[in-house]
Amino acid sequence: FVRGQSKIHGAPKDRDFLGIPNGRIVLVEDVIVRGGATIETIKKLKKIKITPCAIIALSDRTDDESKRKLMKILNKYNINFYSLTNQREVVEEAVKILKPSKNIIEKLRALNRID
Numbered sequence: 606f607v608r609g610q611s612k613i614h615g616a617p618k619d620r621d622f623l624g625i626p627n628g629r630i631v632l633v634e635d636v637i638v639r640g641g642a643t644i645e646t647i648k649k650l651k652k653i654k655i656t657p658c659a660i661i662a663l664s665d666r667t668d669d670e671s672k673r674k675l676m677k678i679l680n681k682y683n684i685n686f687y688s689l690t691n692q693r694e695v696v697e698e699a700v701k702i703l704k705p706s707k708n709i710i711e712k713l714r715a716l717n718r719i720d
Contacts, residue, residue, distance in 0.1 A: 626650065632657040636664045637688070640675035647678060659685040666692045669717070693718060 630650075637643055643660060650657065660679065665688035667675060679686050696718045700710065713719045 626653070626655050629658045630655060632660045634660065634662045636666055637662045637675070638666045639671040640667055640678075643675065644678050647682065647684070651682075656682050657684055659687060662686075662688040664688065664690050664692075664695070 632643070632646060632650075634643055647657065665672075676686065678684075696713060697720075700713070700719060705713075710719070
């Protein structure tokens, strides 16, 4: 488990993690919005010579620019990325179910949230 904030006391090896990661690991994120926390975690893991083999996000809410930045880092370290849902899928399903007005649909298209 990654600490939300590094401890300033104790053994350096235990300042960022609860326990020491060992072997092949998969980083599980609840939501990735911009990827910053995920990138920081990868950097912390690299400091202790561990590279995750994959990252699984329950929900990927990244925009195109954030996704490019995140994927550049992941590709650099050969880390696979998977998500159970993404923002576009959730919004498109909501549109099917809720049937919003044409005005809202046009705004979602303008924001690149639906096709």
